[in-house]
Amino acid sequence: MPHLGLNASFAHADAQPGQIAFVSQSGALVPAVLDWANDRGIGFSHFASLGEHADVDFGDMLDYLGSGAHELIVGASIDPLFGPVILFGQGGTAVEVVADRALALPPLNVALAESLIERTRVARLLRDWRDRPGGAAHFAIRPYPQELIETLDWYGETLALHPIRPEDEAQHLAFLQKMDPEDIRLRIFYSRRSIEHSELARLTPIDDDREMAFIATRTGPDGQPETIGVVCGICDPDNETAEYDILVRSDLKGCGLGRLLTDKRIRYLRAHGTRRIVGTVLRENKGMLALLEKLGFAITPHPEDPDLRHVELPLQPTH
Structure with missing residues (x-):
């Protein structure tokens, strides 16, 4: 938990505080992602590896991390026709029922990433809507040089x-x-x-x-x-x-x-x-x-x- 300065992983460096939660099953993946993120100044609210023997699973972690927040899903896959494809949409346990998602072909710059988000219904929840405070979409993009x-x-x-x-x-x-x-x-x-x-x-x-x-x-x-x-x-x-x-x-x-x-x-x-x-x-x-x-x-x-x-x-x- 970066905001507490707690590192309970095998990683040699601590995660920097931030607003992105990262959850992985693979413990070996953690140090590589952490090194990549630290080199770019990217921080995390939570950084966890579940492994195969933890008493909690991904559902438990999502319930905990998503409590009182907007749950989003971001993924990547290889399409046999188009190649790499980026997915963004509303997450949570009802992700398949809600089916609120959009696809884009990488690489994405800021304009393309924002266009991808705006094609989803959950984008309205990321802005102030009906007197409710909106969320914020944070991109790992450096300041203009x-x-x-x-x-x-x-x-x-x-x-x-x-x-x-x-x-x-x-x-x-x-x-x-x-x-x-x-x-x-x-x-x-x-x-x-x-x-x-x-x-x-x-x-x-x-x-x-x-x-x-x-x-x-x-x-x-x-x-x-x-x-x-x-x-x-x-x-x-x-x-x-x-x-x-x-x-x-x-x-x-x-x-x-x-x-x-x-x-x-x-x-x-x-x-x-x-x-x-x-x-x-x-x-x-x-x-x-x-x-x-x-x-x-x-x-x-x-x-x-x-x-x-x-x-x-x-x-x-x-x-």
Whole structure:
């Protein structure tokens, strides 16, 4: 019980106080989850392993933990067609009867997680409703990394390079709508000019453990920020390899934005300890290949498609 400073497990470290209850049957799982949570500053109200010989079972624990609270269920499973699926909904002993749940495909950022919750009826109970105090949905998401914001002079304008936020969705959509469809095809092999909200939300991630997107913005004619370029990608769980994807507004190609965004991503990944950055570029995209070659990327034929090129840049010194 973290709030009491009581550790009755085999874990070498104590759980930090928080508002999440964790219950597991496996004692071996406890230290691994605890190390993961402590590294990320995630705390717990209760942290328990039942094992096979405890006098209480999961039902007893849920009754105890759920007393006077809203019981929720969060789960993950592998669908044979779609792969990993995240489930959220109302929990408790009547979970199958109530059948209040919603599904989403990972990875989830804040916007997608909130959208998943809002598709359930229990979401109303998480807000103040009929003069009853609502609950709170707590996500293990770090604060916005303000230290990664950069501003610089660019052709007499102030250009900002910063991590993308879910609230940037509207200006990101406007950015994509100004793109030449051929440029979109060349960079992300995407043939439609329009894009669904759920798809767009996946292009506005902010998870600085594995996934980071930087956008370039300037002040538009209406005085509001407008997105004119984006660079993004996902790191593997071991932080060995990071993907590289970049898109610059069609009417601003050749103005150095691609180089600025690529340099921003390279510097971020180096500081993050990532060992290499890789990407896939269409063979016909001569401009992108020329830029990457100037930046030191090795360019080789793709092993599975002759129309593609594999690009790779080591980020850490070799020993």
